[in-house]
Amino acid sequence: MTPTGAAIVRNLVRKTAVSSAPRRLTGSGVGFGMRKIPGLSNCVRFLSFETDERSAIGNDVLVIEFEVDDQSPEDLALALDRLRARPDVHDVIQTPVFGKKGRLATSIRLLGDPTGQNDIAAQCFEETATIGLRYRIEGRIVLPRANRVSTVDERQIRLKIVERPGGRSVKAEADDLAATPGRLAREALRRKAEGGDKEG
Secondary structure: OOHHHHHHHHHHOOOOOOOOOOEEEEEEEEEEOOOOEOOEOOEEEEEEEEEOOOOOEEEEEEEEEEEEOOOOHHHHHHHHHHHHOOOOEEEEEEEEEEOHHHOEEEEEEEEEOHHHHHHHHHHHHHHOOOOOOEEEEEEEEEOOEEEEEEEEOOEEEEEEEEEEOOEEEEEEOHHHOOOOOOHHHHHHHHHHHHHHHHHO
16 A cells, blocks of 8 residues: 555544445545555555445344144244244244144244344243254345334324335334224225325
8 A cells, every 4th residue: 555545545534443234335446656665566445335224234043943733722822922022033923734643733933133042942942832942043134124103194103114125115014003993994094104104
């Protein structure tokens, strides 16, 4: 790096911390010094980035799977709701399957924060009748999202905002529409809530 180039970079760069957020290259440049240094290239290369808030973000997720065939559907539903309520659990899904001897069972798949692995596993054993779990850490790609509240007709509707490569998507929380009687009325309320945020 040329001494002049080093001085310019030092003057331009005020922060030493490097952000881990997704970035987009906005410009680059290369400069060469006049002095010849044996074994070294007397040059400086400058890259300019800006944060790309719409870029997908990669991270790790905990996957826990197990089957249950000796717990009532009502009690299992309560158990899974308790697991979903954990702040370190992202989602829990259940699928009907056939187990040994043709017995109907439920297959569970849970996605959570890897740092909560032991506590989540312990609660799976506590809440359900399973006696064994399978777990793994997987990579995933997620889109930037945010939660907002929209006021429509004096009612507060929670919204999930997702920044997609092709533009923003907005989805109203179904529970906040449940008190409105009639399918058409609920659909109209949903469109107002979602459309208002898209316009804003």
